[in-house]
Amino acid sequence: MIEKERDKGRQGSESNLEPLQLGKRVRELRLANSLTLEEASRRTGLARSTLSKIENEQISPTFQAVQKLAQGLDIDIPQLFVSASDSRTSGRRDITRAGEGKPHPTPTYEHEMLAGQLTNKRMLPYKSVVRARRFEDYPQWVRHDGEEFLLILSGSVRFYTEFYEPVDLHAGDSSYYDGSMGHALISISDQDAEVLWVTST
Numbered sequence: 001m002i003e004k005e006r007d008k009g010r011q012g013s014e015s016n017l018e019p020l021q022l023g024k025r026v027r028e029l030r031l032a033n034s035l036t037l038e039e040a041s042r043r044t045g046l047a048r049s050t051l052s053k054i055e056n057e058q059i060s061p062t063f064q065a066v067q068k069l070a071q072g073l074d075i076d077i078p079q080l081f082v083s084a085s086d087s088r089t090s091g092r093r094d095i096t097r098a099g100e101g102k103p104h105p106t107p108t109y110e111h112e113m114l115a116g117q118l119t120n121k122r123m124l125p126y127k128s129v130v131r132a133r134r135f136e137d138y139p140q141w142v143r144h145d146g147e148e149f150l151l152i153l154s155g156s157v158r159f160y161t162e163f164y165e166p167v168d169l170h171a172g173d174s175s176y177y178d179g180s181m182g183h184a185l186i187s188i189s190d191q192d193a194e195v196l197w198v199t200s201t
Contacts, residue, residue, distance in 0.1 A: 022054070026055050026080065028120065032124060054069075075119075107132075123200055124198070126199075128196075146199050148178075150175045150195060151174040152169050152172065152193060155193030155194060156168060156187070157169050157195065
């Protein structure tokens, strides 16, 4: 009788365990670093198609691929196998001093990643200097999963979105939009504009 109760207890606890979805974890870490699949491919040395299949749980990565993922995402291997729910704790806090965010330059933006010490964030905050001056500076629309909040900190921008007419935004103006909708920013002020983005992950 006691053994049956133990077995029942074990079965109940096991049924409450969620299997780790490694692909989901890889995608979560990639977005936390504000990396596109192409950028993650360059940093890890894994083909874009391979990364996509890993994230979509279509293939399981080899140990060699896991090593490349950890190195390219700048984490320890065990962090790949810790789910967000395991590592999230209440009362977290991170402070980023002015100018001390992690730089992430691109041809069109000069990003400064904020709250970089926290992993598994539900939001990705970063400041950007908008270097682009023409819509043609973008080879294609910027798209990503999640929703995004944009606040103009200084200067002025022209905000292009796939389904709307371009709109000029000035310091203090903001927008909230679907990140999967094509979008792009160009500076239209004398000085390159500075903006704050907060993206859901």
